[in-house]
Amino acid sequence: MIVLNQIKKIFNTNSGCVTAVDSVNLSIRKGEIFGIIGYSGAGKSTLIRMLNLLERPTEGTVTIDGKDLTQISSKELRLARQQIGMVFQHFNLLWSRTVFENIAFSLEIAGVKKEEIKPQVLELIQLVGLSGKEDNYPSQLSGGQKQRVGIARALANNPKVLLCDEATSALDPQTTDEILDLLVQINKKYNLTIVLITHEMHVIQKICHHVAIMESGRIVEQGDVLTVFSNPQHPVTERFVKQVASEDDSIETVEHLIKKFPKGKIVLLKYLKEKAEQPFITNVIRNYQVDINIIQGKVVQTQEGGYGSLYVQLTGLEIIPALNYLKEVGVEVEVIS
Structure with a gap:
């Protein structure tokens, strides 16, 4: 056109x-x-x-x-x-x-x-x-x-x-x-x-x-x-x-998260809306020696579908295997600390 x-x-x-x-x-x-x-x-x-x-x-x-x-x-x-x-x-x-x-x-x-x-x-x-x-x-x-x-x-x-x-x-x-x-x-x-x-x-x-x-x-x-x-x-x-998407990763925000949640790792998870219908958080908790604390998150709706972002704190013995699993099921993983 x-x-x-x-x-x-x-x-x-x-x-x-x-x-x-x-x-x-x-x-x-x-x-x-x-x-x-x-x-x-x-x-x-x-x-x-x-x-x-x-x-x-x-x-x-x-x-x-x-x-x-x-x-x-x-x-x-x-x-x-x-x-x-x-x-x-x-x-x-x-x-x-x-x-x-x-x-x-x-x-x-x-x-x-x-x-x-x-x-x-x-x-x-x-x-x-x-x-x-x-x-x-x-x-x-x-x-x-x-x-x-x-x-x-x-x-x-x-x-x-x-x-x-x-x-x-x-x-x-x-x-x-x-x-x-x-x-x-x-x-x-x-x-x-x-x-x-x-x-x-x-x-x-x-x-x-x-x-x-x-x-x-x-x-x-x-x-x-x-x-x-x-x-x-x-x-x-x-x-x-x-x-x-509320993904402000400025130095001040990251430092605040690290101070407030000093244990384990702070991770930003990004995923398309259809992934939200899969229990990937539940699967991590069930299958890995990891505890997950959800800090904040948001789903943004577009004309073609939704996109989500989620800040979480992971603690436990199997953090790396848990993160690898998330990547395998199509979740984008960014380790903040």
């Missing part, structure tokens, strides 16, 4: 040339929710703006639904953009227009007949949960309601792709989850391809099928979300995963 081939973006500044996006290759399948995550300055905002050529690549090609957007005329590009909706971080609503008028605006620009606009807008208002708010102005709405208007407006022209540029970063946690649930609903209802950028791993964990991690303008790791969560390969990815 979306193919980026050797995309590069160089900005000319007073202090010289700055490479914001550097030789990025991505392939995004139709109907999936694809997340792009990175810290501030990673290049993710520039990258997503090149998907609809709000930023034109310095090098490389952007192909959407078989059409290379970098090679078409300005008129063709305007038509192609109608098939690419965009939701912004700060809503970008017209403050002098009502909810109804904001959503209708994109249809008016596209030349839709007046008598066809009203039923389409009312359907979208119902879809995003704003029935009864048609005549309200943006100043009368909460942040979450404003973003719902932005989503409805982005869907007005029945796009094939929806781009979300930090669409939840200005919202509180509860409202963020509500907006993410709405995006999942829209994705399933319309089989709509959604590409979102974020600096919050919770967003990736909750709704994305695949993720790409950016640093310094490059994709440093990508894959399906469950695989990336369970086996991160790059230090930046590990930092993001630990935000959600």
Whole structure:
């Protein structure tokens, strides 16, 4: 559905040339929710703006639904953009227009007949949960309601792709989850391809099928979300995963665990959710001369399944054989002390 081939973006500044996006290759399948995550300055905002050529690549090609957007005329590009909706971080609503008028605006620009606009807008208002708010102005709405208007407006022209540029970063946690649930609903209802950028791993964990991690303008790791969560390969990815999985192994935390549980070994166990259905802890206690004290743990749910992490203290005579058994049944073992 979306193919980026050797995309590069160089900005000319007073202090010289700055490479914001550097030789990025991505392939995004139709109907999936694809997340792009990175810290501030990673290049993710520039990258997503090149998907609809709000930023034109310095090098490389952007192909959407078989059409290379970098090679078409300005008129063709305007038509192609109608098939690419965009939701912004700060809503970008017209403050002098009502909810109804904001959503209708994109249809008016596209030349839709007046008598066809009203039923389409009312359907979208119902879809995003704003029935009864048609005549309200943006100043009368909460942040979450404003973003719902932005989503409805982005869907007005029945796009094939929806781009979300930090669409939840200005919202509180509860409202963020509500907006993410709405995006999942829209994705399933319309089989709509959604590409979102974020600096919050919770967003990736909750709704994305695949993720790409950016640093310094490059994709440093990508894959399906469950695989990336369970086996991160790059230090930046590990930092993001630990935000959600509560695997903070900072020196202070490790030292605290060692002082509080000085005997035996402190071990971090990582496993996919299906492993949690197997009694591997019980088997260790039954079959080895080992006592296990569970310190803390968490299971993180993704669109493709769950991933768990568990800190335990092992004491006894057969710690090493017990750890070998855990590895054999597919549990990842990291000895902390």
